[in-house]
Amino acid sequence: MTTVEAPNVRVISFEGGGDDMDAPIKAINTDAAFRDKHGLCSINSINWGRVAVQTVHWFFSYFRACEASGRGVGTRMHFVVPTGAMGNVAAGFIAREMGLPANLTCGVNANDIVHRCVARGQFHRAGMHRTISQAINIQVPYNMERVLYYLGGRDPTLTRGWMHIMDTTGKLTLRGPHLRALRAALNAESVTDGETAAVMRGCYEGHGYLCDPHTAVAISAGEKLGLLDGAPQAGGYPVVVLATAHAAKFEGAVRRSLGDGFWEGEFLRVHMPESARELEQKPEVGGAPAGKLFRVGEDWVAQLRTVVETGFGVGQSRL
Structure with missing residues (x-):
């Protein structure tokens, strides 16, 4: 994700699992006034x-x-x-x-x-x-x-x-x-x-x-x-x-099931899609500002609202 070069893409790290981030995403998407003001849309199955x-x-x-x-x-x-x-x-x-x-x-x-x-x-x-x-x-x-x-x-x-x-x-x-x-x-x-x-x-x-x-x-x-x-x-x-x-997205699981030798040999040689190979060579440019991380115990809803409102420098846009 962090190799995407589009100027309107930002990637944010957070501590925890999928449930932890689902809650603030749902919170800001069910705030009708905030959602309509900023033209929010979630692409996961909350939508x-x-x-x-x-x-x-x-x-x-x-x-x-x-x-x-x-x-x-x-x-x-x-x-x-x-x-x-x-x-x-x-x-x-x-x-x-x-x-x-x-x-x-x-x-x-x-x-x-x-x-x-x-x-x-x-x-x-x-x-x-x-x-x-x-x-x-x-x-x-x-x-x-x-x-x-x-x-x-x-x-x-x-x-x-x-x-x-x-x-x-x-x-x-x-x-x-x-x-x-x-x-x-x-x-x-x-x-x-x-x-x-x-x-x-x-x-x-x-x-x-x-x-x-x-x-x-x-x-x-x-x-x-x-x-x-x-x-x-x-x-x-x-x-x-x-x-x-x-x-190809799950190196750890492939190594565990078929071995390190399989991943490093046959998988990379035969099964790795060319598009995935290209990602390995790209610099990480799409991340959030250095040190930006949603940490356990912080108010993620407030932080996510700030991300939407400021865009980390990304201009406002509506579909």
């Missing part, structure tokens, strides 16, 4: 537009899987999704509301709030665990609010009450019909780093496919639930695993 676009991916994947499997349109399929903030899952949930015949399974790492919620009804915040599938190190997936809205009968008052409990206590417990509705809508499985690395290694050695650690989490979740390789638990339905990124 409904991101989720809406992803629903198209689900239908596209479904139709391609129908073609590949020789099944007719209307065939039910399992989808297994690497899950962090649940944006892609929310898109799949909405696609199913639109008629997509899909069963949804969330693959999560040690940050397993979705698994705990499905298994025990405990949407309870916990501390963030560092894993090799870094992009899904999320303990409070904000798109659960969208899923709960549908599970609660599209009742905004009920949803608002649930999220107030979560925001103020860090613990929302689902019981009775709402927990049953969640279990009917989603399945989930948690995966360790060891299991993730084993899948990355097995996929490459067995199939010649080099997957990234997040895709490996989904594959492992599908395996643990008995959905893959024609297992009876799949009910004869085709299974689609959503792949998310190129392995």
Whole structure:
């Protein structure tokens, strides 16, 4: 990110995980006056537009899987999704509301709030665990609010009450019909780093496919639930695993799963995209001013407002 030469790009470092930065981003985007004054837009799945676009991916994947499997349109399929903030899952949930015949399974790492919620009804915040599938190190997936809205009968008052409990206590417990509705809508499985690395290694050695650690989490979740390789638990339905990124972005995970020699030899020689090679040669020019870091204990909302208002010297612009 810090090699981007565009004058209107700034990169800010912060101490913590994805949950920690999601909160101030949500805070300034839900301040309507501030948002409208500065023309703010988030490109992650806090933005409904991101989720809406992803629903198209689900239908596209479904139709391609129908073609590949020789099944007719209307065939039910399992989808297994690497899950962090649940944006892609929310898109799949909405696609199913639109008629997509899909069963949804969330693959999560040690940050397993979705698994705990499905298994025990405990949407309870916990501390963030560092894993090799870094992009899904999320303990409070904000798109659960969208899923709960549908599970609660599209009742905004009920949803608002649930999220107030979560925001103020860090613990929302689902019981009775709402927990049953969640279990009917989603399945989930948690995966360790060891299991993730084993899948990355097995996929490459067995199939010649080099997957990234997040895709490996989904594959492992599908395996643990008995959905893959024609297992009876799949009910004869085709299974689609959503792949998310190129392995080149995750050197540590590749080294752990396939060894230092593989990364330094075959990976760099054969598998590294040319665009990624070019990044290695570029200077870091797009960072924030020297020493700029959002530190634990500081008021990140206030700091982020200052960043927006001053732009670190970047001129004001509106789309």
